[in-house]
Amino acid sequence: MSADASVATTDAPFLRMEGITKRFSGVTALDGVDFALVPGEVHALVGENGAGKSTLVKIMTGAYRRDGGEMWVEGRPAGFATPADAQAAGVVAVHQEIHILGFRTVAENVFLGREPRRWGVIDWRRMNDDTARLMAELGLDLDPRAALGTLSTARQQMVAIARGVSLGAKVLVLDEPTSSLAEREVAILYALIRRLQAQGTAIVYISHRFDELYAVCDRVTVLRDGKLVGTRALAGLERLDLVCQMLGKSREEMQAGDAGFAPDAPASADEPLLHADGLRRGTRLRGVNVEVRRGEIVGLAGLLGSGRTETARALFGADPAEGGSIRLKGKAIEPRSPDDGIAAGIAFLSEDRKAEGIIPELSVGENLTLAALPTLTRFGIVSRAKQQALVERYMTRLGIKASSSQQKIRELSGGNQQKVLLARWLCTDPELLIVDEPTRGIDIGARGEIQALVNELAAGGMGVLMISSDLEELVEGSSRVVVLRDGEDVARLARGEVTQDSIIRAMAGGSATAAVASAVTPASASDEPSAPAAEVGA
Template sequence: MANNEPLLRMQKIRKVFSGAVALDDVDFTLERGEVHSLVGENGAGKSTLIKVMTGAYNRDGGEMFFEGKAVNFRTPEEAQNAGVVAVYQEVNLLMFRSVAENMFLGREPRRMGLIDWNKMYREAGETLQNLGLQIDPKAVLGSLNIASRQMIAIARGVSLGAKILVLDEPTSSLTEREVGLLYDVIRRLKEQGTGIVYISHRFDELYAVCDKVTILRDGKFIATRPLAGLERIDLVCLMLGKQREDLEKKGTTAFSEHQTQAAETLLETENLTRGRRLRNVSLRAGRGEILGMAGLLGSGRTEVARAVFGADAVDKGKVSLEGKPLKLNSPNDAIRAGIAFLSEDRKAEGIVPEWSVRENMTLAALPALTSLGVVSRAKQTEIVEKFMRRLGIKASSGEQKIRELSGGNQQKVLLARWLCKNPKFLILDEPTRGIDIGAKGEIQSLINELADEGLGVLMISSELEELVEGSDRVVVMRDGECAAELRGKDISQDSIINAMAETN
């Protein structure tokens, strides 16, 4: 093995699922003793590349070299045996077993057919000590805090003889102090020559602990850069496919002509906090206002929406509607108060594919349409015809299967579902994702009309043009916090990206 060979080299990796290309000729190289970050938005291909690397997926094209030799890991076990180990954010260990038992699970040292407990405890202790961890190998795992369990998962990988460790969102459940402990462990591993692939949405972490970053976008390799000297705004531009010199464009379309009535506060959040995912988020949305929300993946955008909708419990903070604090134990509480939520994933959380347009549209309104256990078909039809006309839904009739409609028309049906409830406040998470340009314009115009009628709107979007052109104000989320609030002429792609990247 030549000394100048990288620890891992992946060339033109290709992976296809049912005709959809998830990885399109992706390159990735990892050196010994290097911490290399893999970044990209949703659908960029990070998880797929990691699964190919660790044997969970078989690649459909390309080559992979480990320590200079061509390899094709067909299972995670093959990868582990070679020294490629993944530690995922959901730690999968046995809470009622000892630390040492978890570290040596399935490969316990034996003597004369029996487990050699002394050897197992001794070797576990040595591994922990080498990582600088003051943890008793005999302690029951369930008695330890989350951070210690995370360290045990890493120690288990080290005890497997890992030459490459993949750390997937390793700080997601850790406090700031515990994150520092993780960094210490990573630095020790780096000194020992271990290569580390580090996946995180938090820029502070990348710049604190990583040497290089590889950016993926839409399943394609974009660039590999040393993090030293790479400005955050340039990293954001690479992730989003933007050029710094083109970011001054302002929106001037008809959608931006909406006149806000936002003098009256409709919805307000105060200090919403949920671990490290949301940290003291306070925002205000006015009646008839379109409040845009921007942020990279993992910034806290969707977490804000789910907290306001009662889908996720918060550690502290409150949500008020029309000046009245709400008790949100579930989405039903939010719906009763007048809050509606159109999810970013209409297929998983929205439409029922085998149901008709009528059944999908009136789902949220069924209690009001039911008498003595019988749903009024006439009332359903009346509602469907009304909203098909109002929203311009293109379907042969209300009885057509929703799966037969275009993405834009499916989105309109889901919007109509919530409008049936006469909400006061509407949360739209990626309202135009996956639909064609014409349908996007129609959806944007509908949002505009609803705001003109006095509905409060929170519009979360990854499309900067959509936010620039369609928002009265834009709140930018970063690392679970409100990083900036932009209004009027200050709303531009440039200002949004600067706030995402924490640059002045």
């Protein structure tokens, strides 16, 4: 497991970093890290949260200045003071959260800050024409005049990448590029990456998903605790070894530890905890039936736009169902708001931690107790003692790492934020826990902990409905899987039948391509009423 720090490459590196060090108020974030990028390679950058990936990338792209070490671009010493400097040298970052002007057009976003001018005013025709040409070159069918905010997230991301390309990027940094993409859109992204690769662009690819890394990346650099573990070719590197390097554990430990959910949680045979029948809402939900028993983890699978999240939100009352019936513990309920859902004993962990989960300015404790406040209140006053006791209990039980319960939640890592949000729901004592992409964008350590916790909750008699686009997670973690397509449930896979293959088959429904297209169409149609035919495709 020693760091075989370099792989012999024939090409001279376009960008080379040596002994890069960065400290934040005394804390060393990067400690002597070496990194090199060869033209035309896709280079994976992996590591747990806190490993120093984003710090390294920020130094590379001029957002941070290094405290030590050397950097060369095309053999010449380089040091970027601002992202603009880095861009000028051809190093461009495309971030996880895309920074865009939603009300402005595709062309305006691509040329933001360097609009072609004529007589001192913007040359709209040239800007739109150039954008159209750029999109054609990249194999993207996008209308330069469409307002960016009306496009799907995937297309917005394509625009961000196109902008990078038009800036003459020789190095593109893609940070979690697929975190908001549906599977079909991922394929488009891959095609774009291949095209750029063929043109000699070097790509730094940051992702938590191993499938992706193996699908698109040539080499991988592993960081741990701000130090370089090693750089090596991805082909021939076993997944388990890669995970071990990231975690700094030996293979034996990994195999002993229980990664994933235990699929054999005992499910009670009596009446189901939840019985939802024919849930309907607009065009997204067109009759979904789901059953969850106590002690069971039911996986909810489907492509983006298949109605997974919509089903969860209808059950919880966040976006109430317009038709169908919901029975919880044999009693008919009709949740019209999250309040109703909570009162009925349902908890819903949203997929978007930042937008729908944390209250950034409030403390860990305040975030944790937000949903349970009424139970901590006497005579209209929140009992500090009760609150503190509750917070301590859950922080210990879930292993939440924070300097104290008073620390602001925005300062925590993604995994710890997710644990706080899970704790927020656990202290309402729910009977049905709905988790939507519970481990998305979370480092492997926290991921295992959250999976183990969900498992434990189910074993304790809670019913769990788990939405995930990570097939591995579904297969390993669910007692049963319900597959949605196009707003309807199309398959129920019993224990024993749940395999990645069976899920994909059900999601695709016979002819894979046809099903993918039909599942994606409603989403994109409503995203883009003006241009329903504008497919992002090669």
